[in-house]
Amino acid sequence: MRLSPAITELMRALRTLPGVGPKSAQRMAFQILERQRDAGLQLSKALAEAIERVGHCSVCRTLTESEICELCANQNRREAGLLCIVETPADVLAIEQTGQYQGCYFVLMGHLSPLDGIGPEDIGLDTLAERLAQEPISEIILATNPTIEGEATAHYIAELARQHSINTSRIAHGVPVGGELEYVDQATLGHAFSGRKRIDFDLF
């Protein structure tokens, strides 16, 4: 039995979403057509509008509708002189949710990956170099992912920062809060030991 072409095409298009397989796509398509036509039309419009309107911030490269994103437009943050380097806009969101950081960001929109042909220009490191030369930045915090590509990217940017004589730090790697030692992988546990901090009783 062949489904009608419009339904088949809808299922194919839904499968391009991350985490959606053939069975989920079928469930979504039928639910939209049977009971949620209004919500489906709203989703269609929201997709078209977001794709049309959302571009990249000219300062930090994150996704935004404006020329400059809300965080880069914030004068207090720019004056803090801190620049956090992350791979994706989702990372910015995760860091903002901690409420611990009050500086600016630079979003690479990826990581260095020579095998896939992704070089320094593709992740905006030319823009970053210009910014390091012009702005008074006191510290760069490298918050790329703790993967091989993320570490290589962090290393490359650390070299870049050294050329501009800017202090550079890497976010700490160690045992996640709430985790159990038994289930933590060896590399993480190794990092947790090599990066151990002296307990200073004066602080208590």
Place this chain on the structure above:
Amino acid sequence: MRLSPAITELMRALRTLPGVGPKSAQRMAFQILERQRDAGLQLSKALAEAIERVGHCSVCRTLTESEICELCANQNRREAGLLCIVETPADVLAIEQTGQYQGCYFVLMGHLSPLDGIGPEDIGLDTLAERLAQEPISEIILATNPTIEGEATAHYIAELARQHSINTSRIAHGVPVGGELEYVDQATLGHAFSGRKRIDFDLF
């Protein structure tokens, strides 16, 4: 930090899809805007087109772009005189995939649920009654879900069929093929015993 309104609206719209929570919606929105803008536009179009074009088959009520769906338009199937009653178009698809059934369908697009105000007319039983009066149907196969509402609906339709003197059967309930007895629920195991079939050695 507030995301730009177009991204927030896209995430909200994605959350209306079944099985998509806030975190998945965020991942989908960022993936579309960062890497899959073409696929996103195609999805937007596919949604709008499917919602505009797809309606209900005037004979069996399933979802289709045509006036009459492919299965109802098939003369061989109509001549078989079999009518299978299911709750949703997804059920039709599942039964067609078995390749075991060569008759027609009637899709209720739901089940009787008096508490939610869903009565016989809402699931097309008036249309079904007309059809039973006009067409030469030899057997009705009740394939509604084995839930309380599905059973009640099956019972209601069985009464309707009796008024038209049409043979009616219910699909078998029992232990699923490949399942283990230990993990089968009591009601299913009860059905498997009460519906046991004599092994006829002549068949071997």
